[in-house]
Amino acid sequence: MSFPHPAHPFSRREVLQAGAVSLLGLGMNHLSALQSMAAPATAPRAKSVIYIFLSGGLAQQESFDMKPDAPMEFRGEFKPIRTRTPGLHICEHLPKLARISEKWSLVRSLTHPHSEHSQGHHVMLTGRSDMPLGFDPSKPKKSDHPGIAALATALLPRRKDNLPPAIVLPDKLVHRTGRTLAGQFGGMLGSQHDPWFLEMSPYHPDHYGAFPSYLFHHERGFEKDAALKFQAPHLSLPQGLTLDRVLDRVSLRDSLETQADNLARLAGDESFDSYRSAAVSLLGNRSVHDAFSLEKVDPKWLDRYGRHSFGWSLLMARRLIDSGVRMIQVNLGNNESWDTHQAAWGNLKNYLLPPMDQAVSALIEDLDASGQLDDTLIVMGSEFGRTPKITSISKTALPGRDHWAHVQSVLLAGGGVKGGRVIGASDKIAGYPVSDPQTPENLAATIYEALGLPRETIWKDFTGRPHTLYMGSPIAGLV
Numbered sequence: 001m002s003f004p005h006p007a008h009p010f011s012r013r014e015v016l017q018a019g020a021v022s023l024l025g026l027g028m029n030h031l032s033a034l035q036s037m038a039a040p041a042t043a044p045r046a047k048s049v050i051y052i053f054l055s056g057g058l059a060q061q062e063s064f065d066m067k068p069d070a071p072m073e074f075r076g077e078f079k080p081i082r083t084r085t086p087g088l089h090i091c092e093h094l095p096k097l098a099r100i101s102e103k104w105s106l107v108r109s110l111t112h113p114h115s116e117h118s119q120g121h122h123v124m125l126t127g128r129s130d131m132p133l134g135f136d137p138s139k140p141k142k143s144d145h146p147g148i149a150a151l152a153t154a155l156l157p158r159r160k161d162n163l164p165p166a167i168v169l170p171d172k173l174v175h176r177t178g179r180t181l182a183g184q185f186g187g188m189l190g191s192q193h194d195p196w197f198l199e200m201s202p203y204h205p206d207h208y209g210a211f212p213s214y215l216f217h218h219e220r221g222f223e224k225d226a227a228l229k230f231q232a233p234h235l236s237l238p239q240g241l242t243l244d245r246v247l248d249r250v251s252l253r254d255s256l257e258t259q260a261d262n263l264a265r266l267a268g269d270e271s272f273d274s275y276r277s278a279a280v281s282l283l284g285n286r287s288v289h290d291a292f293s294l295e296k297v298d299p300k301w302l303d304r305y306g307r308h309s310f311g312w313s314l315l316m317a318r319r320l321i322d323s324g325v326r327m328i329q330v331n332l333g334n335n336e337s338w339d340t341h342q343a344a345w346g347n348l349k350n351y352l353l354p355p356m357d358q359a360v361s362a363l364i365e366d367l368d369a370s371g372q373l374d375d376t377l378i379v380m381g382s383e384f385g386r387t388p389k390i391t392s393i394s395k396t397a398l399p400g401r402d403h404w405a406h407v408q409s410v411l412l413a414g415g416g417v418k419g420g421r422v423i424g425a426s427d428k429i430a431g432y433p434v435s436d437p438q439t440p441e442n443l444a445a446t447i448y449e450a451l452g453l454p455r456e457t458i459w460k461d462f463t464g465r466p467h468t469l470y471m472g473s474p475i476a477g478l479v
Helices: 012-021 031-035 116-124 148-155 257-265 276-284 286-290 299-303 309-323 344-369 440-450
Strands: 048-055 080-084 089-091 105-112 166-169 208-210 214-217 235-238 249-250 327-331 375-380 410-412 433-435 457-460 467-468
Touching: 031 344, 048 148, 048 299, 048 309, 048 440, 080 309, 105 433, 105 440, 116 148, 116 440, 148 166, 148 327, 148 457, 166 309, 166 410, 208 309, 208 344, 214 344, 309 344, 344 375, 375 440
Parallel strands: 048 327, 048 375, 166 327
Antiparallel strands: 080 089, 105 410, 208 214, 235 249, 375 410, 457 467
């Protein structure tokens, strides 16, 4: 695939404007070339989508698909509680979500074949159950399927104010071994269509959870680290672009002078084409700039969402919705925090379920109160679920559950989704779907349909080959 590179140098005013706001984004270059591949847009059911990703694998038995009547070796320690939806029970440690169950629905039968983290991430972030040729679990590759956020970046209509169509926050998904997980990027679509990454949550190979108040280690439990702070965001430049090595990242904390110098240098480079030049105009968007500043948030909202990284992340996503961003992927849990092999019930009860319950319920209630819930589809899932049978990784470790891709639960709210519904069911031990099985392809199609991308839409990879966007059908019964 070839793209035009029209010359369009920055004016001095554009350079200074970008420096003043101190934000550089390069995620939307060449967007119009891919727009020409899409079928005419249909009316979107939702203006925006927030995809909440619980990296590590949320246990369906300890959250939204409890089996209190199963034998002890399957059912676990937690008790179910009633929700406002008759007959619907969820985990006792999700009380805030239970109180607003009429505003969200569940899919209890999502299934795919890959119970390994790298493969599971790739499947659930791309909406494709098949593994690409030459898939490498240790690193992203150009031959990977494009992520849902990358396809949204490429295919959604560009706004006049040049806001990026898709943003991922608060960090890239990185395993504690240092490997960056595949499925987050453009892959075969081309790295110039990587989504924008707002990295605000510092990566640490030995920390998990929603810092500071819910920081923990899977084995050791609660930990403190005064150095961990939810910091001012910066955007990673998409891999493979000219001058990546020269200007790897431009931080909001950089000085005006440094920004202006960098942009002035880039302005003379022919590869910094008109599409990237157009992106500079968004830097003057005051609502976007304000969305990055939690210091301007009323303290009551910080208290409501939670003064921790889960709350801050979803509050920022909510503010970006107000700014007009169409799709936001929010990674709740660095370093595969939800990978509860050991001490599962203590870690879930004390460090994972409470901040998730607080932040997600606040987001749903906030959007509902403002009248924006119907215009915003919220999806929350993981790369897979957990094994029906309780296991132990060693003789001394407290028990937990292993990886299990055969069934997981996914929560959906807003965007036309009717609350209080349950799609599909698992068997008596939450091991396999017994009714209405759903696939990652169907979940992705649900997102694409909500965003108004037609079923006839195609995209072309970097070799020019066409690919169908919809690999499944939107989940029936939700809307």
